[in-house]
Amino acid sequence: MDSRYDHTLHEEKTYQLWAGADAFNPDSRPSRTGRRFSIAMPPPNANDPLHIGHAMFIALEDILIRYHRMLGDDTLWQPGTDHAGIETQFVFEKKLAKQGQSRFNFDRETLYQMIWEYVQENSGIAVNQMKKLGASADWSRFHFMLEPELVETVLETFKKLHEAGMVYRDLKLVNFCTRCGTSFSELEVNYIDQQTPLYYVRYPLADNPRDHLVLATTRPEPIFVDTHLAVHPDNPKTKHLIGKKVLNPLTQSEMEIIADEFVDPEFGTGIVKLTPAHDPNDFEVAQRHHLPIISAIDTRGRMTENGGKYAGLKVKKAREEVVKDLQAAGLIEKIDEKYAHRIGTCYRCGTVIEPLPLPQFFIKVKPLVEPVLSALDNDEITIHGAGHDKILRHWLENLKDWNVSRQIVWGVRLPVWYQIDGHERDIIISAAARESGQISDNLYSILKRFSLTEILENIQKITVGPNVPYVISATKPAGNYIQETDTFDTWFSSAQWPFSTLLANEKKHDRDTATSRTDFDRFYPTSVMETGYDILPFWVMRMLMIGKFATGRFPFHTVYLHGLVRDPKGQKMSKSKGNVINPLDMIAKYGADALRMALVIRSSPGLDKSVGETDFRAMRNLGNKIWNAARYVMNAQHQPKTDRSLDEKVASKMPKGDPQFTDKISRLVDTITQQLNDYKIGLAAETVYNEFWHWFCDECIEQNKAGELSDEQLLQGLLTFLKLLHPFVPFVTEAVWQELRQQGVISQDEKLLILSSWPAGKMK
RNA sequence: GGCCGCAUAGUCUCAGUUGGUUAGAGCGCUCGAUUCACAUUCGAGAGGUCCCAGGUUCGAGUCCUGGUGCGGCCACCA
Numbered sequence: 001m002d003s004r005y006d007h008t009l010h011e012e013k014t015y016q017l018w019a020g021a022d023a024f025n026p027d028s029r030p031s032r033t034g035r036r037f038s039i040a041m042p043p044p045n046a047n048d049p050l051h052i053g054h055a056m057f058i059a060l061e062d063i064l065i066r067y068h069r070m071l072g073d074d075t076l077w078q079p080g081t082d083h084a085g086i087e088t089q090f091v092f093e094k095k096l097a098k099q100g101q102s103r104f105n106f107d108r109e110t111l112y113q114m115i116w117e118y119v120q121e122n123s124g125i126a127v128n129q130m131k132k133l134g135a136s137a138d139w140s141r142f143h144f145m146l147e148p149e150l151v152e153t154v155l156e157t158f159k160k161l162h163e164a165g166m167v168y169r170d171l172k173l174v175n176f177c178t179r180c181g182t183s184f185s186e187l188e189v190n191y192i193d194q195q196t197p198l199y200y201v202r203y204p205l206a207d208n209p210r211d212h213l214v215l216a217t218t219r220p221e222p223i224f225v226d227t228h229l230a231v232h233p234d235n236p237k238t239k240h241l242i243g244k245k246v247l248n249p250l251t252q253s254e255m256e257i258i259a260d261e262f263v264d265p266e267f268g269t270g271i272v273k274l275t276p277a278h279d280p281n282d283f284e285v286a287q288r289h290h291l292p293i294i295s296a297i298d299t300r301g302r303m304t305e306n307g308g309k310y311a312g313l314k315v316k317k318a319r320e321e322v323v324k325d326l327q328a329a330g331l332i333e334k335i336d337e338k339y340a341h342r343i344g345t346c347y348r349c350g351t352v353i354e355p356l357p358l359p360q361f362f363i364k365v366k367p368l369v370e371p372v373l374s375a376l377d378n379d380e381i382t383i384h385g386a387g388h389d390k391i392l393r394h395w396l397e398n399l400k401d402w403n404v405s406r407q408i409v410w411g412v413r414l415p416v417w418y419q420i421d422g423h424e425r426d427i428i429i430s431a432a433a434r435e436s437g438q439i440s441d442n443l444y445s446i447l448k449r450f451s452l453t454e455i456l457e458n459i460q461k462i463t464v465g466p467n468v469p470y471v472i473s474a475t476k477p478a479g480n481y482i483q484e485t486d487t488f489d490t491w492f493s494s495a496q497w498p499f500s501t502l503l504a505n506e507k508k509h510d511r512d513t514a515t516s517r518t519d520f521d522r523f524y525p526t527s528v529m530e531t532g533y534d535i536l537p538f539w540v541m542r543m544l545m546i547g548k549f550a551t552g553r554f555p556f557h558t559v560y561l562h563g564l565v566r567d568p569k570g571q572k573m574s575k576s577k578g579n580v581i582n583p584l585d586m587i588a589k590y591g592a593d594a595l596r597m598a599l600v601i602r603s604s605p606g607l608d609k610s611v612g613e614t615d616f617r618a619m620r621n622l623g624n625k626i627w628n629a630a631r632y633v634m635n636a637q638h639q640p641k642t643d644r645s646l647d648e649k650v651a652s653k654m655p656k657g658d659p660q661f662t663d664k665i666s667r668l669v670d671t672i673t674q675q676l677n678d679y680k681i682g683l684a685a686e687t688v689y690n691e692f693w694h695w696f697c698d699e700c701i702e703q704n705k706a707g708e709l710s711d712e713q714l715l716q717g718l719l720t721f722l723k724l725l726h727p728f729v730p731f732v733t734e735a736v737w738q739e740l741r742q743q744g745v746i747s748q749d750e751k752l753l754i755l756s757s758w759p760a761g762k763m764k
Numbered sequence: 765g766g767c768c769g770c771a772u773a774g775u776c777u778c779a780g781u782u783g784g785u786u787a788g789a790g791c792g793c794u795c796g797a798u799u800c801a802c803a804u805u806c807g808a809g810a811g812g813u814c815c816c817a818g819g820u821u822c823g824a825g826u827c828c829u830g831g832u833g834c835g836g837c838c839a840c841c842a
Contacts, residue, residue, distance in 0.1 A: 003802065191838090198842090217842055230842090264841060272842045281841065342840070387768050391837060394767065398838075537837090568777065568791090602779045602789075607770080608835095610777050614791050621804045632801035675781075686779060686789065694789095701801075 001634070001739060005627035007591030007620075010735040015131060017734070023754050024077070024138045032072025032757070038523035039065060039077050040498040040555070041137055042531045042539070046081035046144060047088055047122040050129040052565045052573065052599075053532060055583040056609070058133045059596035060562055060681055061530050065136055066727035067676050068527075070758040076523050078501050079137035081126055083119065083145045085490035086180060089410040090348055092118055103409075107432045107458045108485060112409045116146075129584065134592050134730045136754065141505050141519075145493055146412065149504035154493045155415045155474045157550045162472045164549075166364045169416075171293075171466040173283045173355040174403055177346035178301030182407040183360060185489060186400055187537055189344045189353050198339035199323065200268070202331040203229065206245035206254050213246055214333045216268030218341060219275065220326065221319040222296035224250040225306050228274045230285060233259035238270050249331045250322065251308075260285050277357045297354055299407075315354070359466040360405040361414060361486070368545035369396045375554060381544070384679045385561030386606025388533050395537045402542075404489045407461065411487030418462075419469045420452075420480040426465030427482065431458040443482075452480075461485040495542035498526050498555035526556045528679070533561040533606055560679050561606050565599065568612030586616050593729035594620035600728065601689060603682035622689060623732040626725065629697050630736040633718045634745055636704060636711045661700065661713050665720055669761035672724055688724045696721055715745065720759045730754065 022028040039061050044054055061077065069075040092115050093103055103111055123144065130137070143150060161167050174183040199220050202212040215229065226248060231238035242259045262281055263272050276286030277295045286293055295304050303310045303318045310318045326332050344353040373396050375381045376389065383389035405414065418427060424444035431439055431446075438460075439446070446455060462485050464470075470484075471477050493500075505519035525547075529540060540559055547555035566572060567579040574580065586595045597619040603609045668691055675684035696717055703709040719740075726733040737753035740746045750756060 001801095004804070005802095191840095215842075219842075262841080267841065275842085279842070386770085388837095390768055394838070533836095566777095570777070598790095602777090604779080607778095612777080612791085615777080617804080618790055621802090624802065624804045628802035628805085630801085635801070671781085678781080680781070683779070683781070690789070697802090698806085705800085 001631050005624045005732055007593065007623065007731065011592055011731045014731050014734045015134065018136065018752065018754055021752055023752060024136045025140055026074050026076045026138065029755065031074035036074040036523060037068035038526045039528060039530060040501060040526050041077060041079045043080045043082035043145060043494065043497060044126050045084035045087055046126060047091065047119045049125055050583055052581050052583050055133055055595055056562050056565055056599050057530060058130055058135050059600050062135050063600065063681055063727040064528065066730060066754065067758065070723065070756060072757060077137040078141055079139060080143035080501055081123060082494060083410060085406060085408055085411040085487065086182065086348060088119065089115060089408045090180065104438055105432065108409050108460050115410045132587055132592060133596065143501045143504055147504065149507040150500045151412050153500040153503055154412050154488065154496055157496055157546065158415060159472055160550065161363055166367060167361060169359055169361050169470065171357055171359045173280050174358050174360050175344065175353045176299060176356040177349065177351050178299060178354055179349050179351040180346060181299065183358060183403060183405060185403050188347045190347045191342045191344055194341050194343045195338050196341045198336040200333040201249060201326060202333055203246040203249055206247055209247060213271055214269050215271040215273055217273055218339065220322045221315060222275045222278055223248065223273065223322065224308060225277065225294040225296040226255060226273050226275055228255055228291055229257045230260045230263050230272045230274055231257060231270060232261060232263040232265045235265035235270050249326060258289055260288065278355050280355055293357055295357060297356065299356060301354060359464065360403050363402040363404055365399045365402050368549055369399055371548050372396055372544045381554065381557050383559045383561065384605040385533055388536055388561050388606050392536055392541060395541055404492045405486040406489055407486055409487065411490060412493055414484040414486050414488060415472055415474050416484035417471045417473060417477050417481035418464050418484065420482055423468045426468050428463040429455060430460045431455060432460055459485065491538050491542050494539055495546040496550065498543060498547060499524055499551050524551065525553050528558040528560055529556040530560040533563060536561060562603065563606060563608035566608050566610045568610055570610045590616040590620040591623060591731065593623050593731050597622060597685060597728055600682060601685040605679065623729060625693060625697060626732050626736060629701065630718060630739065632701055633714055634740065634743055636714060658709055658713060661709060665717060666761045669720065669724065669759045673761060685728050688728065692721050692725060722753060723756060723759050726753050
């Protein structure tokens with residue numbers, strides 16, 4: 001054995017050894033305990049290279065998986081990758097842009113195929129990188145989110161929700177990003193503080209145009225569609241205005257003043273203009289009072305034809321023009337330039353979110369949320385993660401109905417079919433026509449020029465009026481129907497990951513035929529969901545909601561939330577700061593064991609973790625320490641002590657070994673076992689590190705040198721430590737194990753450390 | 765504004781298990797050692813008002829109340 005452990009000589013080889021023995025596949029060995037342990041791996045984006053956050057989840061989950069495998073549980077780590085709808089389409093569109101193209105050059109089907117191929121090209125990268133980290137997932141069960149078997153489950157769940165009356169289509173104000181060209185749920189909107197001008201606009205009174213009311217607004221540009229103003233019904237200053245009429249400062253049409261309690265009498269002048277099509281509050285007021293909802297801004301962020309002379313202008317430009325015109329007409333009282341304001345932006349690209357009235361599909365969340373809340377109340381679900389259970393509760397209690405429609409192609413297409421006959425004028429088709437470029441018109445007009453088949457082949461997207469009847473069905477219904485072009489929110493499919501993957505295993509492979517149990521029966525519910533706290537509301541919450549609904553059971557009862565990985569100074573890693581740590585570089589330099597251990601040791605659920613190169617170096621040293629401790633123990637086995645008298649003296653003093661040593665070892669096993677059972681992974685890593693280095697190496701090996709501890713006990717100690725260390729640093733411990741076998745120090749039957757049994761302590 | 769989290773050695777990063785001996789680790793620092801498993805090493809050492817103020821207790825880093833500082837989530841209205 002070399003005097004140094006060189007990870008580059010062992011990691012690849014060791015992983016091959018495990019894979020060759022089918023060590024990750026639960027079908028290749030019987031359970032020794034009758035218990036099961038399963039984890040659904042959070043699927044990384046199929047086309048993304050791994051970052052340090054992935055290394056964190058791989059390390060934590062692999063520790064749990066290896067531990068339970070060694071305990072003898074029926075252990076499955078179910079791997080896969082995600083299509084990551086908007087993320088991926090966004091990246092792909094940037095690639096298209098570099099080639100001077102855009103998604104508008106392609107029909108829906110072609111674009112989908114192009115993205116599919118792009119993702120396939122890159123999909124091996126993530127998996128190979130996970131293997132480099134030592135992930136002992138069962139790759140024979142690997143799934144990709146858009147495989148037909150998984151999509152089938154997603155569609156079934158939607159149908160089931162529909163049949164339970166929990167799906168509806170409604171014209172609502174949705175959060176729309178005009179750059180990404182799609183709507184988002186409330187979770188994907190980032191609010192940022194901004195200083196924007198607050199305009200005080202004069203509205204001439206209808207019966208006396210020389211007099212006027214003044215009200216404050218940050219958004220003057222849609223004034224031309226406004227039809228009403230509002231005041232608080234009990235505000236003495238404005239009470240007399242209720243029912244009065246003013247003139248729209250841009251169009252001179254008459255506007256009525258209504259009363260609604262939502263108006264804050266203290267703000268501005270206590271008078272509000274209502275723009276129901278572009279403000280969530282105003283929208284609600286409009287519904288209460290049955291006011292018209294007139295759109296002023298379209299999905300590309302331009303003023304609609306309702307905008308008269310402003311039509312076609314972008315929002316920002318239109319605002320400038322409107323203000324200029326109002327000023328020219330003497331209708332601006334004053335401008336507060338430094339009004340502090342919060343503004344919704346797209347979490348993806350930072351563009352200002354426009355609330356737009358669009359018909360979208362919604363899932364009623366109330367019936368989904370309630371079982372989760374009561375499960376939290378009854379401690380049926382345990383969340384490890386520094387108070388994030390309370391954040392989850394807060395989300396659940398305030399959740400709005402879930403808008404699952406996305407106007408992108410990269411995803412699961414909604415199984416929604418609109419009835420064509422009699423509704424041709426309410427169905428707007430956008431298509432990439434071969435000769436005429438892009439066309440966009442209602443179906444009635446387009447059918448005069450093209451056949452329906454031609455249209456369907458070249459379709460990009462459809463926009464369907466809110467009153468067109470539809471059918472929900474995985475396959476095309478008989479008759480004249482056209483399928484919705486929207487796709488599901490990515491999180492709607494990932495919410496089903498813990499069971500859609502297991503169901504797909506049976507569809508694809510007919511697993512475990514010996515016991516005739518399906519993977520779903522065998523591994524569902526999964527044992528623990530381990531993921532970052534940053535996707536608690538997006539993913540974990542939705543998995544609980546949808547999993548319970550679709551399967552009748554929660555997909556897991558324990559959640560472990562790890563924190564963000566930060567740089568050595570505790571700062572967030574970002575490309576612009578240049579402090580990003582690439583896990584692959586660290587693996588090349590210090591080894592996967594070192595990377596894993598550095599991330600995990602002393603980490604705490606729910607709290608962020610700082611790491612830097614000095615940490616990786618320190619943990620690389622641990623690998624070397626293990627290697628050299630093993631070298632010493634092996635030599636001790638082979639070379640009898642030269643000082644016979646000392647040996648005899650020792651033998652007479654401790655004929656059956658040192659009971660204190662044995663006792664300490666089994667107490668240690670108990671401690672670490674308990675810590676792992678309690679999900680105190682960071683603490684378990686620290687304990688085994690300290691005890692191995694500072695007790696076993698610093699004390700026990702020295703005692704052996706002095707003849708105070710027998711060789712046999714020392715060997716037993718080493719073997720126990722190799723097992724205890726294995727989940728944390730799998731490569732070096734397995735490499736040592738193989739050396740011990742080759743040198744005949746341990747039995748040839750003990751083929752692999754990964755499949756050996758966890759040491760027994762004193763505990764039951 | 766509502767809720768949540770964090771505060772422990774050196775301008776560092778963090779553990780601390782049910783409330784129980786002298787509060788720990790990594791990195792850094794000082795002094796020394798080593799052909800003897802490992803210089804990717806070993807030994808010795810310096811370094812602490814456990815944020816502050818009260819309280820509960822035989823006993824508080826740990827539990828309670830209030831405060832301070834930092835961070836996060838959410839709601840903030842035209």
